[in-house]
Amino acid sequence: MKSKGVKIGVIGCGTIGTGVVKCLLENKKYLQRHLGFSLELVRVADLYPRKKRDVKIPSGVMTKDSNAVLNDPEIDIIVELVGGTTFAKQVILKAMKNGKSVVTANKALLAKYGLELHEKAEKNGVDLYYEASVGGGIPIIKTLREALVGNRIDAIWGILNGTCNYMLSKMTDEDLTFDEALKEATINGYAESDPTLDIGGFDAQHKIGILASLAFGQWVPQNKIYVEGIEKVTDFDIKCADEMGYVIKLLGIAKVENKSISVRVNPTFIPKTTMLGNVKDAFNAIEIDGEPIGTAILTGLGAGMGATSSAVIADIVDIARNIASGSAGRLSALTFMDKELPFKKIDDIKTRYYLRFRVEDKPGVIAKIAKALGDRNISLSSVIQHEPYSETKNVHATFMTHLAFEKDIKAAVKLINKFKEVKAKTTIFRVEAD
């Protein structure tokens, strides 16, 4: 064990960086008692070193020059919090080359270059930890890496994007439209000025890719992940879901079935009396189904200074323990299995579906649709026909199916959309229910 403690450099001192610096300085004594040695914050680099921050950084620690941190031979651990995928990658690679372990919260970077970064960490004998990249303060990566190490994981899925969950919660609980919910999310700081990354499902795509890679022991490239955002969710669908006992959540879903892997992000119907169905606002939740554990669900705030810096500190502490005991690099989150499994195409998945048809209000239409579905081996668990619109003779007919193949659903709906009684493109949602 080093007598003078483990030395830390932080690069990028925005909101999260400030939270991390604050925790390292203010909880120093407590962390030391817990670890048996100290964590020393040696350098902090930021483009705006003089910016006012909610923490007093000791003199001589702050610098504008990230190289002053990366090349400091004293530093053991680099905390990368600059964001983006270009400069951040250079920072991490240089840190590793200089023999330093790395903590990052950068999910976009990991989703894009995770495999390469893991290989570089291994080559340089350093640790690469990134608890804060998924689920904010939720210790999901540590749980996969350590607590569930004796398990075979069959599925990992959950609510991974706080912005979408906030919007869908508002639409459900306060009857807002999509646009009203987006506006409220923006005003309250839950949505970026360009919300595409969140509402398009791409942030959840990054996260489910990381989780699936760790859970299944093989790298899941982003282009193997099917993505649908929440743009298509209307307040009317949310009402229909409610009527059937469901809520709509944006889920990232990764499963191993019949020796192949399917990974996708889509707005999903889930029963409102489940735990995930009651994860509201900006909370995240991740369910793991494995053997022998059965089911475990972890939930918490998915973002924000507090949750994220808690996760960054946990990584720093874990790496510091590795360093102090002379065994950096010994427990990678990513352990490869013997054999890689193939990826399933979206058309080949089998799940339940909710279908909403807008049709003319006349006899035989429902039967005609039901027959078209039946012809494709799609069986129904419930059908509801809604009152006609006041201004037209159209009605909504909603169908909930039993398990069916995606390709059969698509083929049936393609056919049904051509019926003259069908007056709008059919709405399709996937359903997760036991």
Place this chain on the structure above:
Amino acid sequence: MKSKGVKIGVIGCGTIGTGVVKCLLENKKYLQRHLGFSLELVRVADLYPRKKRDVKIPSGVMTKDSNAVLNDPEIDIIVELVGGTTFAKQVILKAMKNGKSVVTANKALLAKYGLELHEKAEKNGVDLYYEASVGGGIPIIKTLREALVGNRIDAIWGILNGTCNYMLSKMTDEDLTFDEALKEATINGYAESDPTLDIGGFDAQHKIGILASLAFGQWVPQNKIYVEGIEKVTDFDIKCADEMGYVIKLLGIAKVENKSISVRVNPTFIPKTTMLGNVKDAFNAIEIDGEPIGTAILTGLGAGMGATSSAVIADIVDIARNIASGSAGRLSALTFMDKELPFKKIDDIKTRYYLRFRVEDKPGVIAKIAKALGDRNISLSSVIQHEPYSETKNVHATFMTHLAFEKDIKAAVKLINKFKEVKAKTTIFRVEAD
């Protein structure tokens, strides 16, 4: 690192022991790849070595003699799964004396002798890990020990007893009476032949004591924990709760407020749209409120071979890593704070209350009760008067209070119980709601 792997002895090979042995043998290759060294199951002791088990134990491993395991100089880790608090304690102390680290799932033993066992572990320079003692497969102890190490924890609370949760779920979802629910729990293997430990709240008392000790950094003796079981919960209370938007759950609750600690177990009203309100059947769930993390909730199966053996394996792996890196004993779950906080008596807690009065159906009764409450500074958030019983002129009046001191509630209810219009002892439940 040892070249020949870390060596494990198991004492007690019942259901959980069999699960652990199975996992160690069947996942050996996978665990080795993950750890970089092997976990070797060297000896297993059980009173019934020839009993038929769902795993093939290699010859020469099984013995009737626990001393043959405890005194084997090769063995690094002893897994104690005999249960009880007498022989189990001897096993653990002897293992530690012989320089072996210990994994146990024995919550009753830890609740009773946890402080002494931690001191002995420290003195002997070995690890004492016990993930499986609370929450089955849920990695709650690891999370407190490692993932939340940078946090100050203000509250830890949750559903800790699967039997009670199963019974209350049945009463809520299937309208069973308490006796019917208990019968069903017994038939389905969720309740022991003597269910007192579970339904009396004592199992939850063991668990919340362990969790509170770890979360707050000071030992919480069992006699500082106030306990109420679920025997008093009637199907009528469950219906009243439902009407007000609540469900009844048996919660273990530990909080730090105004620099003192309160720890208790009691059936509790919680809103049915919360996550904890939707934790059903034999599931457990634990919520942690801390700074900076905010809120995190972990949930999963609270018992059973799969979940419990997953937790035992996680402990074995953690200790094996400590041993392999030459640093056993370096991270105790129990880290003491600078200063011990005093414990709060139940009369001094402040929470919300549900009160159900059975009263004569005549004018002015409700007002008289409300005044008696108001005189003690107890303000009301809702009042519901139910239809009279068919056979009597009695009605039920249910009151939900805002935050109030327990001693004020007790004094007011004592007074009200003396009113001639009040026809039965008043029912009181504590309420957790924001």
